[in-house]
Amino acid sequence: MLFITIHLVLGPTTRGLLGENDLRRMRRSAFLINTSRAAIVDQTALVKALGEGWIAGAGLDVFEQEPLPADHPFRKLPNVLALPHLGYVSESNYRIFSGEAVEDIEAWLNGSPIRELQ
Missing domain, CATH: 4.10.910 (30s ribosomal protein s13; domain 2)
Known part of the structure; x- marks a missing residue:
């Protein structure tokens, strides 16, 4: 198992820092933990990565919209642990x-x- 955690301030150089290509290069056994800011990771690519099994899972404490909408894919994916920005x-x-x-x-x-x- 591999855990990659994000600990960055959101700014012009960190917005969208992890995109689809980065997520595809991660090990299938990797877990992405983001407690910094959602916009650091391309959220569409992350949903795709989790849904298609590019990575093992994600622990998320930050979202583009908070609270996380009831119909958001992160709520339905079995490989996501979502916290309400209280980590x-x-x-x-x-x-x-x-x-x-x-x-x-x-x-x-x-x-x-x-x-x-x-």
Whole structure:
């Protein structure tokens, strides 16, 4: 078994990075895991790859349309594990997020923000 995971930011150089030719070159025993952004992988090609058995399966946490429409092929393919964009959720992540949110609010109220968007 081979697992290929995608961990990229979506941008001009990563949009459509994995296309039909790339999926065809993968091993039939390979699983594609995408928890980054759906547009990094050509979604039409991925449906075809999964439906025709070019790859063994996919674990997906991101979709072109969220929530995933009820009639989308990813919901019907037996070799797809689809999560509702919650793959990152854990007790420790929420503890960190909550703590940082409180820190941000307190710092902003004190006139010295610690995390600013650039």
